[in-house]
Amino acid sequence: MSLTHYLVLAAILFTIGAVGVLVRRNAIVVFMCVELMLNSVNLTLVTFARATGTIDGQIMAFFVMVVAAAEVVVGLAIIMSIYRTRRSASVDDANLLKY
Amino acid sequence: MDTVPADGLLSASWLLIALPLAGAAVLLLGGRRTDRWGHLLGTATVAAAFVVALACTLQLDERQVAVDLFTFIDSGSLDVRAGLLFDPLSAVFALLITGVGALIHVYSIGYMAHDPRRRRFFAYLNLFVAAMLLLVLGDNYVALYVGWEGVGLASYLLIAFWHERPAAATAAKKAFIMNRVGDVGLALAIFVMFAQLGTVTYEGVFGSVGLLAGGTVTAIGLLLLLGACGKSGQFPLQAWLPDAMEGPTPVSALIHAATMVTAGVYLIARSAPIYDLTETARTVVLCVGAVTLMIGAIAGCAYDDIKKVLAYSTVSQIGYMFLAVGLGPVGYAAAIAHLLTHGFFKAGLFLGAGSVMHAMDDQVDMRRFGGLAKKLPVTFVTFGLGYLALIGFPFLSGYWTKDAIIEAALDRGGVSGWVLGGVAVLGAGLTAFYMTRLMLMTFFGKARWAPSAPGRPTPHPHESPSVMTAPMVLLSIGSVAAGFLLVQAFPLVEWLAPVFGEPEEAEHVVAPALVGIAVTAVMALGVLAAWLFVGRREVPVVAPERVSVVTRAARKALYADAINESLFMRPGQWLTRALVWVDNRGVDGAVNGMAAALGGSSARLGRAQTGFVRTYALGMLGGAVLVAGALLAVTAG
Amino acid sequence: MNSFPFLLLMIVVPAVGAAVVAALPRGRDLLAKQISLGVSLVVLLLAVLATAAFDTDGDRFQLTSSVSWIEDFGVSFALGVDGIALVMLLLVGVLVPVVIGASWDDEPVGTRSMTVFFAWILLLEAMMVGVFAATDVFLFYVFFEAMLVPMYFLIGSFGGPRRQYAAVKFFLYSLVGGLIMLAAVIGLYVVSANQGEGSFAFEVLNAIDIDPDVQKLLFLGFFVAFAIKAPLVPLHTWLPDAGAEAPVGGAVLLVGVLDKVGTFGFLRYCLPLFPDASRDFAPYVLALAVAGVLYAALLAMGQSDMKRLVSYTSVAHFGFIALGIFAFTTEAGTGAVLYMVNHGIATGLLFLVVGMLIARGGSRRIADYGGVAAQAPVLAGVFLVAGLASLALPGTNSFVSEFLVLIGSYPTRPVFTILATVGIILAALYVLLMYQRTMHGPARGLMDGQGLAADAGEPAGPAGGTGATAATATATATATATATATATRTRRVPDLSRREIAVVAPLVALILVLGVYPQPLIDLIEPAVAATVGDVGGDPGGVVPDVDTSGAETEAGN
Numbered sequence A: 001m002s003l004t005h006y007l008v009l010a011a012i013l014f015t016i017g018a019v020g021v022l023v024r025r026n027a028i029v030v031f032m033c034v035e036l037m038l039n040s041v042n043l044t045l046v047t048f049a050r051a052t053g054t055i056d057g058q059i060m061a062f063f064v065m066v067v068a069a070a071e072v073v074v075g076l077a078i079i080m081s082i083y084r085t086r087r088s089a090s091v092d093d094a095n096l097l098k099y
Numbered sequence B: 001m002d003t004v005p006a007d008g009l010l011s012a013s014w015l016l017i018a019l020p021l022a023g024a025a026v027l028l029l030g031g032r033r034t035d036r037w038g039h040l041l042g043t044a045t046v047a048a049a050f051v052v053a054l055a056c057t058l059q060l061d062e063r064q065v066a067v068d069l070f071t072f073i074d075s076g077s078l079d080v081r082a083g084l085l086f087d088p089l090s091a092v093f094a095l096l097i098t099g100v101g102a103l104i105h106v107y108s109i110g111y112m113a114h115d116p117r118r119r120r121f122f123a124y125l126n127l128f129v130a131a132m133l134l135l136v137l138g139d140n141y142v143a144l145y146v147g148w149e150g151v152g153l154a155s156y157l158l159i160a161f162w163h164e165r166p167a168a169a170t171a172a173k174k175a176f177i178m179n180r181v182g183d184v185g186l187a188l189a190i191f192v193m194f195a196q197l198g199t200v201t202y203e204g205v206f207g208s209v210g211l212l213a214g215g216t217v218t219a220i221g222l223l224l225l226l227g228a229c230g231k232s233g234q235f236p237l238q239a240w241l242p243d244a245m246e247g248p249t250p251v252s253a254l255i256h257a258a259t260m261v262t263a264g265v266y267l268i269a270r271s272a273p274i275y276d277l278t279e280t281a282r283t284v285v286l287c288v289g290a291v292t293l294m295i296g297a298i299a300g301c302a303y304d305d306i307k308k309v310l311a312y313s314t315v316s317q318i319g320y321m322f323l324a325v326g327l328g329p330v331g332y333a334a335a336i337a338h339l340l341t342h343g344f345f346k347a348g349l350f351l352g353a354g355s356v357m358h359a360m361d362d363q364v365d366m367r368r369f370g371g372l373a374k375k376l377p378v379t380f381v382t383f384g385l386g387y388l389a390l391i392g393f394p395f396l397s398g399y400w401t402k403d404a405i406i407e408a409a410l411d412r413g414g415v416s417g418w419v420l421g422g423v424a425v426l427g428a429g430l431t432a433f434y435m436t437r438l439m440l441m442t443f444f445g446k447a448r449w450a451p452s453a454p455g456r457p458t459p460h461p462h463e464s465p466s467v468m469t470a471p472m473v474l475l476s477i478g479s480v481a482a483g484f485l486l487v488q489a490f491p492l493v494e495w496l497a498p499v500f501g502e503p504e505e506a507e508h509v510v511a512p513a514l515v516g517i518a519v520t521a522v523m524a525l526g527v528l529a530a531w532l533f534v535g536r537r538e539v540p541v542v543a544p545e546r547v548s549v550v551t552r553a554a555r556k557a558l559y560a561d562a563i564n565e566s567l568f569m570r571p572g573q574w575l576t577r578a579l580v581w582v583d584n585r586g587v588d589g590a591v592n593g594m595a596a597a598l599g600g601s602s603a604r605l606g607r608a609q610t611g612f613v614r615t616y617a618l619g620m621l622g623g624a625v626l627v628a629g630a631l632l633a634v635t636a637g
Numbered sequence C: 001m002n003s004f005p006f007l008l009l010m011i012v013v014p015a016v017g018a019a020v021v022a023a024l025p026r027g028r029d030l031l032a033k034q035i036s037l038g039v040s041l042v043v044l045l046l047a048v049l050a051t052a053a054f055d056t057d058g059d060r061f062q063l064t065s066s067v068s069w070i071e072d073f074g075v076s077f078a079l080g081v082d083g084i085a086l087v088m089l090l091l092v093g094v095l096v097p098v099v100i101g102a103s104w105d106d107e108p109v110g111t112r113s114m115t116v117f118f119a120w121i122l123l124l125e126a127m128m129v130g131v132f133a134a135t136d137v138f139l140f141y142v143f144f145e146a147m148l149v150p151m152y153f154l155i156g157s158f159g160g161p162r163r164q165y166a167a168v169k170f171f172l173y174s175l176v177g178g179l180i181m182l183a184a185v186i187g188l189y190v191v192s193a194n195q196g197e198g199s200f201a202f203e204v205l206n207a208i209d210i211d212p213d214v215q216k217l218l219f220l221g222f223f224v225a226f227a228i229k230a231p232l233v234p235l236h237t238w239l240p241d242a243g244a245e246a247p248v249g250g251a252v253l254l255v256g257v258l259d260k261v262g263t264f265g266f267l268r269y270c271l272p273l274f275p276d277a278s279r280d281f282a283p284y285v286l287a288l289a290v291a292g293v294l295y296a297a298l299l300a301m302g303q304s305d306m307k308r309l310v311s312y313t314s315v316a317h318f319g320f321i322a323l324g325i326f327a328f329t330t331e332a333g334t335g336a337v338l339y340m341v342n343h344g345i346a347t348g349l350l351f352l353v354v355g356m357l358i359a360r361g362g363s364r365r366i367a368d369y370g371g372v373a374a375q376a377p378v379l380a381g382v383f384l385v386a387g388l389a390s391l392a393l394p395g396t397n398s399f400v401s402e403f404l405v406l407i408g409s410y411p412t413r414p415v416f417t418i419l420a421t422v423g424i425i426l427a428a429l430y431v432l433l434m435y436q437r438t439m440h441g442p443a444r445g446l447m448d449g450q451g452l453a454a455d456a457g458e459p460a461g462p463a464g465g466t467g468a469t470a471a472t473a474t475a476t477a478t479a480t481a482t483a484t485a486t487a488t489r490t491r492r493v494p495d496l497s498r499r500e501i502a503v504v505a506p507l508v509a510l511i512l513v514l515g516v517y518p519q520p521l522i523d524l525i526e527p528a529v530a531a532t533v534g535d536v537g538g539d540p541g542g543v544v545p546d547v548d549t550s551g552a553e554t555e556a557g558n
Helices: A005-024 A027-052 A055-086 B008-012 B015-034 B038-060 B088-111 B119-138 B141-160 B166-197 B202-211 B216-230 B240-246 B249-258 B260-270 B277-304 B307-325 B329-359 B379-392 B397-411 B415-445 B464-490 B512-535 B550-556 B558-604 B613-637 C006-023 C029-053 C083-102 C112-131 C138-145 C148-160 C162-195 C202-207 C213-228 C238-245 C248-258 C258-275 C273-303 C306-326 C330-361 C377-390 C398-409 C416-441 C463-486 C498-516 C521-533
Strands: B002-007 B064-075 B078-086 C062-070 C075-083
Touching: A005 A027, A005 B613, A027 A055, A027 B613, A055 B550, B008 B038, B008 B064, B015 B038, B015 B119, B038 B088, B038 B119, B064 B088, B064 B141, B064 C330, B064 C398, B064 C521, B078 B119, B078 B141, B078 C398, B088 B119, B088 B249, B088 B260, B088 B329, B088 B464, B119 B141, B119 B249, B119 B260, B141 B166, B141 B216, B141 B240, B141 B249, B141 B260, B141 C398, B166 B216, B166 B240, B166 C398, B166 C416, B216 B260, B216 B277, B216 B307, B216 C202, B240 B249, B249 B260, B249 B307, B249 B329, B249 C162, B260 B307, B260 B329, B260 C112, B277 B307, B277 B415, B277 B550, B277 B558, B307 B397, B307 B415, B329 B379, B329 B397, B329 B464, B379 B397, B379 B415, B379 B464, B379 B512, B397 B415, B397 B464, B397 B512, B397 C248, B415 B512, B464 C521, B550 B558, B550 C248, B613 C398, C006 C029, C006 C062, C006 C083, C006 C112, C029 C062, C029 C083, C029 C112, C062 C258, C075 C112, C075 C138, C083 C112, C083 C248, C083 C258, C083 C330, C083 C498, C083 C521, C112 C138, C112 C148, C112 C248, C112 C258, C138 C148, C138 C162, C138 C258, C148 C162, C148 C248, C162 C202, C162 C213, C162 C238, C202 C258, C213 C258, C213 C273, C238 C306, C248 C258, C248 C306, C248 C330, C258 C273, C258 C330, C258 C521, C273 C416, C306 C330, C306 C398, C306 C416, C330 C377, C330 C398, C330 C498, C330 C521, C377 C398, C377 C416, C377 C498, C398 C416
Parallel strands: B002 B064
Antiparallel strands: B064 B078, C062 C075
């Protein structure tokens, strides 16, 4: 398994995540897709760390995980409270902040 | 002759200006408290100034005396001091201003007795006297300019004294504006003097003006002339003077006949050393004088308003004075002499006209007068003497001084001498005509009295109180005797010699006696013509409509107002409106347009903020792809 | 005595006063007014004492003090005055108490309390003192911008019907200029840093040589800011709006002092720091100045709103000032500085009187008035004095300055001077037209009690339709005039009250005194101007004209 395979996999995962963010309306799904993108980046980081023999990439991956965890906490809380007030988890319904 | 510092009483000549100025200040600041005695104070200050002027003149002794007061403006190379110059010329003017001024103050006590604002009237009159004295006493052009505009202000205030009347308010504004046009000329003349000579004092300018190039001197002369034309109501700035008759009659007598309007003559006479060096400017002065002389005389023949006839007569007589000063050294003294006698008889005539108006319920239309000789005997006699003096009846004032001017014009010789002399003689005939017409319509014939307004009683003419007639009597004595005194008994020429130089014995083209006879004959013709046209027949109460083109033009004062309107006023108004539009729509519009464009484009860009998270996400993705692409392109390329 | 911190106190005292007044509880209006008046009088006293301590033969900058502020960039809180700044401080000292007195009985227009108004006025005073007293370019810039804030609130909270629009316009205009200037200020610092140690101190910057091309750019940066402030045509359109909508007190300070910062800046910064660029650009600036004199005067004539009219007259006057400054002669420069002071007094008085008239009639439109002189002679008299000072009649203070400007400019710039001189005719026209329409003639419009309800409070629109409105106004005027001939007047115009007389009296006195004896001020101003003129290569001793002896042959011999 060469480096390329890992990178292609990461790219595919990232693309799936990006498309998911763009086309899905459910906030939870969008959220999951964001996580998918983050993890695809993690995969890339780890791949390069392994390839160059340093641990910088792995450290970065940990950082991303920590940030993602924190993000999940805050993000899910927001989604929950929006759902409670508006009875909907669609991102298109929460469009008051415009113009 | 050198100027010496003042000594003795002469060093107190600043009192001349300070006295009336203090009077004006007390009356204006004192408010109603001074109502009861304000007119007395006003008269007293001018009378006191007259005494001071007289005493100073007696001490003068053919010298030029300088009184240095304080530094007015000193900056860089400009040094303007507040200083006075008391010399024979300014002494003559100071006497005229304070003397005639005091008489007219006395007259006004009676004339304005029933006006609730009499105190303010006297305050303005005092202000005028102070400014006029500053004008003639200043020892530099800036002081003259200050006085020059000061009398303009006093004139404005007094013409608009009855400011409830729109005509008076408009006339005052017109006078001020037209004067300002002239003032620009005077101001520019001062600028040129400073730029070229570095000084603005008479002494400094006259001392070094000979070093200047001829063109520059001519420019100074013409600019000064513009100023003089504005103040003296000369062509092409003559249209304001007849309108100024909207002011109370004593004002017309003092300001618009005897003193202020002659300031232009003073300016040119004072600047004699400049005009001596520029033939061109003098020729222009001559032409202005001759043209104005005729315009005034022609318009005077057609008006029915007694004050306007006198006003055009003033325009015409000042034309004579300009003609005289334009003749150069031979004419200066003659001009000043005529100015003085004119001051007497024209002031007397105006006061007489005021007395008539007083009797006729403030009407001015001569077609509504007639037969007043019996009702107003004192007015009739004094007015009559002034009339005879003005038309140049032999051996009265006007005869001596006007003849001197006509002689001087003829003595010029050549074609120009004959033309100018001819114009002057013709003017004398016209003067006789319009003044005789005025006399006949006012004092002779049948009474054509009518109420001044619907609902008013028909006036019952009565002689004015003695406080008004006494000044008229004194002025009429002046109009009879002044000419003889100034020309024959104590020749003004010699008194003014320190200023204008010793008079040269002119070579006469026409013998003086012959001139005298010819002028008297022309005058008699004018009187006769007036009697034929006006005296023999009944005067129509309404001015006849079917008249010749000439009469029509004369009634419009040769269309001076129409020309001014169509040339300056209407284009000016149009320009103003156009510029307001440009400023609001164009200049401000550009700014507002820029603001609107910014606002509009931001609103349009704001549309991109749809509120849909996915749109933003797409934007981020696009941005990231772009950045990545750019990086790739840079590293790969 | 010279070490006494006059200037610092003149900034601190009103600033503290403003804080105290602002902290007062609502409803203590009287106390607020008394404190404000007291504070402003203290500042006036300080200004007078500072003038007494100033030595006209001494150094250029005196009463100096300097405290390091931002050391890394060489910024210091440096204060000091030359004669020019000192007379401006005197003007500030005189005008602020007058403005406070004039606003004494004003009613707030919105929900704001009048205590706030006085607090802003005092804060504005502190800023104005700072802007004139700063000798550090950066400090100057800070005050220059900070000055906008109190003025913005004065216009926006206490102004006329269109106050929001006017306040925003004023603020944006000034801000644009200010930001351009900021760029130039930084540029100046960079230039000085390249030539040694970077500094913002005026005296350091004055001493360095700047490359002519760089000078041009920096000059333009400063110039645009000052030209907006001054204002020069075509950057003037904010002034009529701001002047018309500002409360009278604010308008007096706006036109009387704030705008002078522009012309002050020309003299203090543009000329000495960028002499080559100043010389290069002088013809263009002079063209703008003279165009302003004529253009704004014509516009003033076309206005139907009194306050807009007065604002436009100011634009014309600023043209004269700019002419005097960019003629580069000691006489004209001195005249220009004197003009700045005199214009503050004369136009300040004009604004005050117009405000008093508007307070009586409730309308800003000229056509709503007529025949006031008959009913309120003192008001009319003061109006006339202010008007005459505005048209520079000899005997009033403005004459001296206008005369100096023109006579000093003529030797170097004859054509521009001649054109500007024509402006004095126009000045007479716009002043007398307004005076005649409001004061003379029969009582009409609002002044006879008719049409009051219809017109009161209606904002006077931009003068686009002047012709039409004027025509209808005249028609109604004639109609009402005939009506009043028989009807008794229902409404009289009260004359000036004692308070109002006390407010205008000092200004009237100054107009007359400075008109007759201006020399003390000239002595104060001239050394600084001469130094500035020297900086731009003029002759500080005056445009001493050598009498041209070459053309000795004249027509005399012919």
